[in-house]
Each structure stands twice: as structure tokens, then as C-alpha cells.
Amino acid sequence: xxxxxxxxxxxxxxxxxxxxxxxxxxxxxxxxxxxxxxxxxxxxxxxxxxxxxxxxxxxxxxxxxxxxxxxxxxxxxxxxxxxxxxxxxxxxxxxxxxxxxxxxxxxxxxxxxxxxxxxxxxxxxxxxxxxxxxxxxxxxxxxxxxx
Numbered sequence: 001x002x003x004x005x006x007x008x009x010x011x012x013x014x015x016x017x018x019x020x021x022x023x024x025x026x027x028x029x030x031x032x033x034x035x036x037x038x039x040x041x042x043x044x045x046x047x048x049x050x051x052x053x054x055x056x057x058x059x060x061x062x063x064x065x066x067x068x069x070x071x072x073x074x075x076x077x078x079x080x081x082x083x084x085x086x087x088x089x090x091x092x093x094x095x096x097x098x099x100x101x102x103x104x105x106x107x108x109x110x111x112x113x114x115x116x117x118x119x120x121x122x123x124x125x126x127x128x129x130x131x132x133x134x135x136x137x138x139x140x141x142x143x144x145x146x147x
Contacts, residue, residue, distance in 0.1 A: 026040050
């Protein structure tokens with residue numbers, strides 16, 4: 001008889017040296033933008049920016065990436081010219097694999113462009129956000145917008 005994988009996994013997880021101070025991530029709803037006020041626990045708790053709620057610097061930085069579109073507006077035309085690069089080995093004159101590498105890189109840039117556009121995540125009233133509890137009592141940090 002084969003052992004039940006689910007039971008084996010549960011047993012292994014219980015035997016691990018699990019941390020005892022894990023804090024849950026909370027999903028809240030933006031109720032106000034300036035200052036940011038987030039409602040948690042079905043409206044029972046309100047967290048106010050710079051009081052109980054800190055906004056993660058990474059969230060602010062990430063949300064300002066390409067806010068002017070300067071990074072992403074030329075990507076499609078630049079990709080086509082990058083894919084057109086031809087290389088040959090200087091000694092043998094045979095074709096080089098560089099064009100393939102550039103094509104892969106260009107495709108990766110296109111994917112990053114799509115992600116950059118999705119990162120324009122200005123908060124709006126009603127948005128769901130992920131909040132985490134900090135070590136200090138009654139202090140929380142807004143981690144990210146829940147999409």
C-alpha cells in the first residue's frame with residue numbers, strides 16, 4: 001500500500017522548525033486617498049497613513065515606475081531594430097548566434113514593457129490592498145495593491 005502523500009506532507013510540515021511569530025497578511029479596502037485610510041476587518045478597523053499605517057517605499061517606488069511613459073513609449077520600434085541586428089564572427093565570417101540572443105532579449109524587454117504598464121498602480125478608493133503587521137504594536141504597512 002502506497003503512503004498517502006497528503007498525510008506525509010502534513011507530517012513533514014509539522015516536524016519542521018516553523019517560526020512561531022508569523023503574522024498574517026491582511027487585505028484591506030482603500031476608503032480615502034489623502035491621507036490614505038484603509039478599512040480592515042469588514043470596516044471594524046480603520047488604518048490611517050502616518051499613524052497606524054505606513055506606505056512601503058518599495059510600493060511607492062514601483063508605482064512611480066514609468067509614470068510618464070518615457071520608458072515604455074519607444075519600446076516597440078526599438079525592438080524591431082534590435083531584432084534586425086546581424087553579426088558575424090570576425091575570424092571565420094560565419095553567422096553568429098548574437099541575433100538570436102538579441103531577439104530573446106528584445107522579447108524579454110517587450111514583456112517587461114507590458115509589466116511596466118501594469119505597474120501604474122495609483123490607488124483609488126475601493127481598491128484592495130495587502131497590509132502586513134509590523135513588530136510595533138498597532139502598526140501596519142501597506143505592501144501592495146491586490147489585483
